[in-house]
Amino acid sequence: MTLQSELFPPAFFRALDALARRRVQGGLGNRQCPRPGRQVRGVEHRLISRGDSFRDIDWRASARQDDFLVRQPEEERGGHLVIWLDRSASQAPQNKQRDFAQRRLAYAAAWLALESGASVQVQGATFSGSQAASQVQSSLLAMPPPHGNDKTFSMSLAPMSNSRVFVLTDPWAGAAYWSSFEPFAQSQKAISSVILVSPEERHPPSDLLEMRDAESGELIQIDLVNHRAGYFDAFEQQLNLQQAKAASVGVRLQVSDLPQDTQDFEALLQIIEASHVV
Structure with missing residues (x-):
């Protein structure tokens, strides 16, 4: 050997x-696995889904759409x-x-x-x-x-x-x-x-x-x-x-x-x- x-x-x-894929996919829903210090909130929105936190909601955008929207995370x-x-x-x-x-x-x-x-x-x-x-x-x-x-x-x-x-x-x-x-x-x-x-x-x-x-x-x-x-x-x-x-x-x-x-x-x-x- x-x-x-x-x-x-x-x-x-x-x-x-498997670790790399798990970090991208996250544990639940569409949310990516959080990586402290390596992600920022992007400009694109999507509907809130299982696995998201209420802290991620963009309240201003949600009020305009009459639905809960979160910003897509972007990798630093x-x-x-x-x-x-x-x-x-x-x-x-x-x-x-x-x-x-x-x-x-x-x-x-x-x-x-x-x-x-x-x-x-x-x-x-x-x-x-x-x-x-x-x-x-x-x-x-x-x-x-x-x-x-x-x-x-x-x-x-x-x-x-x-x-x-x-x-x-x-x-x-x-x-x-x-x-x-x-x-x-x-x-x-x-x-x-x-x-x-x-x-x-x-x-x-x-x-x-x-x-x-x-x-x-x-x-x-x-x-x-x-x-x-x-x-x-x-x-x-x-x-x-x-x-x-x-x-x-x-x-x-x-x-x-x-x-x-x-x-x-x-x-x-x-x-x-x-x-x-x-």
């Missing part, structure tokens, strides 16, 4: 296509989306699930943005046009395995002004990661960061573990036989600490659990839907 077929199998693209096109991936070693401490999930989510966000007419920057390389998706895919395939620590990330983040910034990381981002946002928080439209939590982090085995820190190499012993409850408390405290650090530098933080089934691409892509970055 090649890396391309393993990282981007046909089932992933089917799930991505263009803009610039910056995607950065924290590629420190803690992304893949035991297996490649988070590494693969991170690259798949980056591709999904880039593809949706390109389809809407935006330009995209991934790890410093800029892509534009609907045909650029294959180039984004190639760049994600060419990424080396996660290594080093998040200080590398802090030296790399330099998005252009007035961009939307989307960053994928893990629960263990340190001070260097969060401080890298400070110079850009005021100049960007929005900065969103998603923490990807692996199933092992959320539900560790009931055992005595001996492991090494993925970034420092330090030997760590964890007694999950007698201190399992303490682990859950400490992990929640870590996530709360990350939330506080993100808020302090103007970053909207989303904590998302990766699906237990690594081939459940629909569940994985729900992370993109929840982020509202595209």
